Amino acid sequence: MPHIHHYRRFIGCLVAAASCFSAARSQAQVAIKGKIVHTMTSAGTIADGVVVITNGKIAAVGKATEVKIPDGYKVIEGAVVTPGLIDPRGTVGVSGLFNQRQDQDQLERSSPIQPELRGIDAFNPGDRLVEWVRSFGITTVHTGHATGELISGQTCIVKTTGKPVEQCTVVETATIAATLGPGAQKDGKASPGTRAKEVAMLREELIKAQEYQHKRDHPAPPDERPDGEDKRNPDRNLRSESLVRVLKGEVPLMVTANRAQDISGALRLAKEFKIRMILDSASEAYLLLNDIKAAGVPVILHPTMSRAFGEMENMSFESAANLTHAGIPTAIQSGYEAYVPKTRVVLFEAGIAAANGLTITEALATITTVPAAILGIADRVGSLKVGLDGDAAVYDGDPFEYTTHCTSVVIEGQSMPQIVH
Amino acid sequence: MNQCVGIGVAARSAQSTQPGCQMPLPSQPEHTLKQHPTTTSVAILLLAAGALAQVKPVAFTNAHIIPITGDEIASGTIVVQNGKILAVGGTVAIPADAERVNASGKTIMPGLIDTHSHVGGIAGADGSSPIQPSIRIYDSLNPFDPGFRRVVSGGITTLNVMPGSGHLLSGQTVYLKLRAPKRADAATPATIDDFFYLDETGTPMGGIKMANGTNSMGEAPFPGTRAKSAALVREQFVKAREYKAKKDAAAARNKPEDAPPRDLGLEALVEVLEGTRVVHHHTHRADDIMTVLRLQKEFGFRVVLHHVSEAWKIAPEIAAANVPCSAIVVDSPGGKLEAAEMSWTTGATLEKAGVHVAFHTDDWITDSRLFMRSAALAVRAGMTRKGALSALTLEGARILDLDRRVGSLEAGKDADFLLLSGDPLSVYTHVEQTWVEGVKVFDRGNPKDKLFATGGFGASTPTKPYMCCSENARGEEFGQ
16 A cells, blocks of 8 residues: 555556656756755754755665765755654645635534545545645645544644645544543433443444354355345445554554543453554543553654643643653644644644653654654655655755744656745 | 732732731842742732832833834833833833842733723623613623633733624723732722723723624614615714714703713714723724715714724725724634635735734634734734834724823833743743732632633633624533
């Protein structure tokens, strides 16, 4: 799944080989020079560094005095260079800028459990918010179904190039998104109406998927009942198939859980079904540092500047620092916004975390290397390392400072059109 | 008056060892603010500075001072006493009996002024009609709401608390000063009266909240269109004019019995017509802003344009109308059609056009603890540093008619000021202390105060936030 983009490019090149390769060469040969280059690798921060990008991939990273820029490369310069940033969990491209019925596809309300809904079938790469977050250096977004139903659907990982989804997708199914707590609860007699009901329904659904898979794996002779129904050999079922991928460990279950009891509930599920889990939002995670760490579950934390109301009333600006320093892999997300502003920008969210206990490098990691590792895309993005995608952002100062501008964004060696905000 | 009046949270712990508050004044060593007051002795010394501000001058020396009026002072002194500023400058004569606080490495600026906030567990007009001028927002305000603790932790000392924008006119607003509790045993001010600004007649000061555009439209009796919105407003102001004319005529003939029966709503609108109550008008789109200016011209009221997402398109028209703006700065466009074309350049564009500009939080839309971001993001988009810092302080004071008392560091003004760890436009800067009328009301060195600055267990709000605008937000943002 991770290489759709290149596959498509390859097909395209077969069609018109000569022009395609020459176009790739002219567009994708870039060198980026910075007074400070945050590699986010063991090479650390390089003073007067350079990143060379050849054919869309990083070909060299080092001190400008040691790395030769090949002739004919376009050179971009700036004060600070970072890897292209990752929004670890947002809804841009799915929850559109205008906030009108026709541009809101982040949540399907017809049923509480719909893991078969794919983010890629909703993602609109042309939404202005995709361009908006890119203009601050965000080149990769984990987007798709939002929190708000027990299982709201799948998420996907895309680049912010604005190209059709087939060309910008990094991972088609990155996670299946679940929600515990009041966010997924219904009024009146509809289910789930309580926390315990939520967990019961999730367990039932996962057990159903286990049994489905068992039957699919062990076909029985056809059950020749008069009504024609073959209970021993179930037909394909997209809903169960999606959850089977979770049970097999192919796709993590990302559980939005803010209150401590909801986080505990999520960890209990991870243990029972031995599934890969990511905790999402997790505003009271600082109360359960030991449990989360022992479970080996990473956290994609709520935006640092989230509003402290409702089930998030106890959120803290210091959570990212508390979790990171406890040894829990912690990324910082833009989340979902129902009103104004329609999206948050993880660069700013990480900046507030840097002002509240994280070092600048640690804060950068929450929107680069850590989410890349959590989402299983560290072989593509998140750091300036030879062989990775040529994604980088250039700033005229400390990226976290309010008065600094993002001056250039490069995705797979291509300079993106940049509106400097 | 008891000299303990007005001592902040931290001061009370000192008092507990000094029953009756007759504590002997400590000798006056010059203490530094560089160290965190983790030890009791340091804490008591710092507290003493707060307590003494009531009676003895306190001088903060060696600070980077941003007075707003006049140039920044690289290393200067500010002296306060009895709740007022005695002197500010690079070289200032410090009274011999003054407590000296070495504020080296710190930045001192005026307390921030938020011209548009919804904190305090408030609820204004109800769903019965689109125009409800008799509503006073302070009749719903909870002074114990922890939102106020967050507000002072962000350096805001004066704010305009308003009802929402879901009505053409949702009620009277109130201007508040977040003073320390008057009762020494109280954690927060016990009554809303502790927060009021009173005018010369002893009446709490405030404006009136109006709105146009989509938020205030809806099912009847709410208007369904923009033109209907304007028509309903005009009808009410025409009525208020006639009411006033009848009252004035009865008064002129000295025949009070001829005056129309009292009408609380029309009385408030008469204050608007007379210019004693300012209209704070929610408006986003350029054409909606022009509608406000059209009504303002017809009825002659004083108006402040709030939010102004598209003011950058019509800056010359706003300048020509000589009307100030209070702008919001949010992290992305959209969320509603009217905010789709918001721009961070609004501050710079209006400033260049000669419009008076302040910022606001619209808390809960943006967080009071992050108010300084607004100015910094405006500077990023081209506003001058001086203009942006003034937009957090003095311009807000002007909008609220409080500029003779607050908004800048000048001798004779209220001693409302902040000690910052660094530059106000830097993300890394924290408000270390907030002082109101010479009393420290927030100290980041005190864990009880810091909890509200950072959030965490126990900093929560007991009341639901006041939803200014959006059913959608009400349903989805908060889940329950």
